[in-house]
Amino acid sequence: FIVTDINQDGTLEGPDLRTYNEISGSGRIIASGGVGSIHDILKLKETGVEAVVIGKALYLNQFSLEEAMEAARC
DSSP, X not given: OEEEXXXXXXXXXXXXXXXXXXXXXXXXXXXXXXXXXXXXXXXXXXXXXXXEEOOHHHHTTSSOHHHHHHHXXX
């Protein structure tokens, strides 16, 4: 499932981790909305999501794709 937090989408203020923790056992989750830092990716990984959609943060060069992929692998 792709789960997009429309209240956070495009804000770069971080995802709603509580929601992802609540739905973590519901299947393979792709998180979307609010990711603005590598820290956000690491915190989402802790919730058990399968993948993360990153848009605006990459567009604004908050971090590189390589940095994001490395964080996802850790």
